[in-house]
Amino acid sequence: MLRSGNCSISLVRRVGVRRLTLSTTLYEHKHNVYPAQKLRMDDLNKNVLKAKYAVRGSIPLRAEELKLYLEAGQKLPFDTVINANIGNPQQLKQKPLTFYRQVLSILQYPELLESGSNIFKKDAIERARKLLKEIGSVGSYSSSQGIPAIRKTVANFITKRDDGEISTPNDIFLTAGASSAVDYLLSILCKNEKSGVLIPIPQYPLYTATLALNNAHALPYYLDESKGWSTDINEIEEVINDSLDKGIKPTALVIINPGNPTGSILSVESMEKIIEVAATHGIVIIADEVYQENVFNNAKFHSMKKVLRNLQKAFPGEYDTVQLASLHSTSKGVSGECGQRGGYMELTGFNPEIKQVILKLCSISLCPVVTGQALVDLMVSPPQKGDESYEQDQLERSTILNDLSNRAILLWEAFNSMEGVSCQKPEGAMYLFPKIDLPFKVLQKSQELDITPDEFYCKALLEATGICTVPGSGFGQQPGTYHLRTTFLAPGTEWIDRWNKFHAEFYDKYRD
Numbered sequence: 273m274l275r276s277g278n279c280s281i282s283l284v285r286r287v288g289v290r291r292l293t294l295s296t297t298l299y300e301h302k303h304n305v306y307p308a309q310k311l312r313m314d315d316l317n318k319n320v321l322k323a324k325y326a327v328r329g330s331i332p333l334r335a336e337e338l339k340l341y342l343e344a345g346q347k348l349p350f351d352t353v354i355n356a357n358i359g360n361p362q363q364l365k366q367k368p369l370t371f372y373r374q375v376l377s378i379l380q381y382p383e384l385l386e387s388g389s390n391i392f393k394k395d396a397i398e399r400a401r402k403l404l405k406e407i408g409s410v411g412s413y414s415s416s417q418g419i420p421a422i423r424k425t426v427a428n429f430i431t432k433r434d435d436g437e438i439s440t441p442n443d444i445f446l447t448a449g450a451s452s453a454v455d456y457l458l459s460i461l462c463k464n465e466k467s468g469v470l471i472p473i474p475q476y477p478l479y480t481a482t483l484a485l486n487n488a489h490a491l492p493y494y495l496d497e498s499k500g501w502s503t504d505i506n507e508i509e510e511v512i513n514d515s516l517d518k519g520i521k522p523t524a525l526v527i528i529n530p531g532n533p534t535g536s537i538l539s540v541e542s543m544e545k546i547i548e549v550a551a552t553h554g555i556v557i558i559a560d561e562v563y564q565e566n567v568f569n570n571a572k573f574h575s576m577k578k579v580l581r582n583l584q585k586a587f588p589g590e591y592d593t594v595q596l597a598s599l600h601s602t603s604k605g606v607s608g609e610c611g612q613r614g615g616y617m618e619l620t621g622f623n624p625e626i627k628q629v630i631l632k633l634c635s636i637s638l639c640p641v642v643t644g645q646a647l648v649d650l651m652v653s654p655p656q657k658g659d660e661s662y663e664q665d666q667l668e669r670s671t672i673l674n675d676l677s678n679r680a681i682l683l684w685e686a687f688n689s690m691e692g693v694s695c696q697k698p699e700g701a702m703y704l705f706p707k708i709d710l711p712f713k714v715l716q717k718s719q720e721l722d723i724t725p726d727e728f729y730c731k732a733l734l735e736a737t738g739i740c741t742v743p744g745s746g747f748g749q750q751p752g753t754y755h756l757r758t759t760f761l762a763p764g765t766e767w768i769d770r771w772n773k774f775h776a777e778f779y780d781k782y783r784d
Contacts, residue, residue: 319484319485319486319487320485322484324477324480324481324484324746329742329746330727331357331727331730331731331734331740331741331742331743332355332357332358332740332742334731334734334735334740335353335355335357335734335738335740338353338734338735338738339353348738349735349736349737349738350736350737350738350770351738352738353738353739353740354737354738354739354740354762354767355740355762356739356740356741356758356759356760356761356762356767357740357741357742357757357758357759358759359532359603359604359610359701359702359703359759359761360608360610360761361604361608361610361702361761362608362609362610362611363610364759364761364762364763365762365763366608366672366761367668367672368608368609369606369607369650369665369668369669370661370664370665370668371393371395371396371650371654371655371661371664371665372607372609372647372650374391374392374393374396374400374661375396375399375400375403375646375650376643376646376647377392378392378396378397378400378404379400379403379404379407379410379643379646380410380643382400382404385397385400385401393660393661393664394660395655395659395660395661395662396660396661399650403646403649406419406420406421406422407419407642407645407646410642410643410646411642412642413638413639413642414639414640414642414645415639416631416634416635416637416638416639417444417445417446417631417634418444418445418446418447418616418639418640418645419446419642419645420441421649422446422645422646422648422649423441423442423444423445423446423616424441425648425649425652425653426439426441426444426446426616426618426648426649426652427439427440427441427443427444428652428653429652429653430575430577430618433575433578434575434577434578434581435578437577437578437581439577439618442627443618443619443620443627444616444617444618445616445617445618445619445630445631445634446614446615446616446640446644446645446648447599447615447616447617447634447640448613448614448615448637448640448641448644449601449602449603449610449613449614449615449644450560450562450599450600450601450603450615450617451478451615452615452637452640453597453599453615453616453617454478454479454482454558454560454599455482456617456630456633456634457524457556457558457597457617457630458479458482458483458486458488458524459486459633460626460629460630460633461523461524461556462483462486462487462488462523463521463523464487464488465487465488465489466489466519466520466521467486467488467489467520467521467523468488468489468490468491468515468520468521468522468523469483469488469489469490469491469522469523469524469525469526470491470492470493470508470511470512470522470524470525470526470555471483471490471491471492471493471526472492472493472494472495472503472526472527472528472531473492473493473494473495473747473748473749473750474495474533474534474705474744474747474748474749474755474757475492475526475528475747475748476528476532476533476560476747477746477747479526480748489515489520491511491512491515491520491522492511492748493507493508493511494507494750495531495534495536497696497707497750497753500536500696500697500699501531501534501535501536501696501705502536502538502539502542503527503538503542503545503546505542505545505546505548505549508525508546508549509549512549512553512555522553522555523555523556524555524556524557524558525546525549525550525555525556525557525558526558526560527543527546527557527558527559527560527576528560529543529559529560529561529563529564529573529576530561530563530564530566530567530573530699530700530701531563531700531701532560532562532563532701532702532703533701533703533704533705533742533747533757534696534701534703534705535680535696535698535699535700535701535702535703535704535705536696536698536699536700537567537571537572537573537699537700538574540574540579543574543576543579544579544583546576547576547579547580547583547591547594550594550595551590551591551593551594554593556595556596556597557576557594557595557596557597558597558599559575559576559577559596559597559598559599560599561573561575561576561598561599561600562599562600562601562603562604562605562615563604563605563700563701563702564600564605565604565605565606565607565673566604566605566673566676566700566701566702567699567700568673568676568677568680568698568699568700569677569681569697569698569699571699571700573700575598576596576598577596577598577618577620580594580596580620592621593621594620594621595619595620595621595622596619596620596621597617597618597619597620597622598617598618598620599615599616599617600615600616600617601614601615602614602615602644602647602648602651603615604701604702605651606668606669606672606673607647607650607651608672609644609647612641612643612644612647613640613641613644614640614641614643614644614645614646614647614648614651615640615644615648616648654669675763676702676760676761679760679761679762679765680698680704680760681698682760682765682768683704683758683760683768684697684698684704686768686771686772687704687706689772690772690775690776691775691776691779692708692709692710692711692779693706693707693708693709693775694706694707695707698760702759702760702761703757703758703759703760704757704758704760705744705747705755705756705757706755706756706758707753707754707755708726708729708754708755708756709754710725710726710728710729710754710782711779711782711783711784712784713782713783713784714728714729714782717782724743724745724754725754726743726744726745726754726755726756727743727745729743729754729756729778730742730743730756732774732778733771733774733778736774736777736778737767737770737771737774738770739758739767739770739771739774741756741757741758742756742757742758743755743756744756744757
């Protein structure tokens with residue numbers, strides 16, 4: 273039955289004694305609301321549109337296009353694209369650790385326990401049996417906080433790393449890499465648009481992007497490049513006081529140690545001052561320590577938790593209110609298992625009810641990737657002396673670290689030999705963040721193209737050499753300075769020679 277006016281249509285179909293009625297309302301064409309329009313940008317969440325993530329921004333997207341051109345047989349000035357824009361070790365030919373992959377193979381296909389005894393080392397088989405008993409099938413959900421036995425292994429690792437400072441499994445949350453831990457923390461700490469989080473500049477753009485999604489303020493504090501990217505506690509205090517004057521409440525302070533993108537390592541003295549600021553203002557410390565294995569050139573990593581515990585012992589009662597979240601990941605170090613999404617977060621000094629809120633967020637995602645959880649177990653408890661896999665595992669680890677250290681120094685030396693380039697000597701992580709004094713003609717040209725000068729340089733570098741990097745503007749930098757971030761993960765040195773040649777030609781072309 274069709275009636276004009278309300279334009280309702282009833283469709284009746286007899287199915288035995290059951291009747292199904294479908295009613296719908298049609299809008300008149302004269303109102304111009306039928307048919308409906310497609311989504312437009314104005315219809316979307318503005319916080320999502322504000323979020324930026326330079327590590328996979330316009331230049332990496334262009335690099336992917338160039339890869340497709342090469343695969344299609346098109347001629348370019350280079351034969352390969354070097355993805356130096358992101359810390360993705362296995363993409364750049366870092367070999368997975370044998371022990372990891374043997375254990376994971378059995379976890380994925382337990383029948384190998386019967387047929388693979390001649391392939392796998394005995395300790396790999398024993399570890400796989402142990403994990404299968406604790407996990408069950410890796411295709412099943414685990415508890416949202418993570419598999420209890422693996423959290424216990426992580427707690428034991430932290431206790432040993434920090435010279436006996438006790439860690440407990442209840443404080444450990446297994447996560448899908450460190451990124452999900454950052455998401456959980458900033459979600460609960462960014463109460464409203466008046467919340468702010470102190471982040472180091474330069475920073476890893478995960479933090480600014482996540483703050484944008486939460487409609488909160490990034491409160492930048494600048495690292496001192498002239499002093500090896502050290503922190504300035506007086507500036508941090510100024511940032512806090514200035515934000516309070518503007519009605520913005522700083523709820524957390526992020527440190528990245530070893531530094532991304534700087535490659536620097538914080539001193540114990542700097543960490544103590546940060547803890548003192550946190551205690552004074554009631555600010556949560558988020559310690560991003562995912563590169564703690566990537567340390568070289570006689571540098572030494574100190575965990576923020578160990579420094580906090582030492583202060584609590586030295587000054588009883590003064591630092592008991594400090595709340596610290598420490599992050600680690602299987603994506604970095606010598607593991608390089610980025611795609612497996614394993615990581616953990618340790619919470620120190622948080623009230624139980626706050627932990628329950630974080631657990632609720634974890635529960636919404638059901639659980640971290642179970643094979644990623646297993647990799648966390650392998651990362652924090654590798655083969656020990658006397659185990660069948662020990663010597664091979666140690667050789668593989670030392671080879672990876674030595675190669676990284678050697679390439680870091682070669683690239684650092686290359687940068688400091690280039691005209692207009694200066695670079696701090698790396699101590700850890702996987703990156704260099706050289707400063708480039710660009711010629712005035714480059715500044716003019718980039719202004720014409722409406723891009724930043726460092727993006728102009730990185731784009732020219734990519735188009736000429738196939739080397740993909742990230743402009744310093746994607747990480748933050750002192751106004752009037754220009755940088756870029758590059759990994760030193762790519763094997764060999766030919767690509768460094770390519771860069772040297774490009775840079776000389778670029779400066780000749782745009783020389784003032």
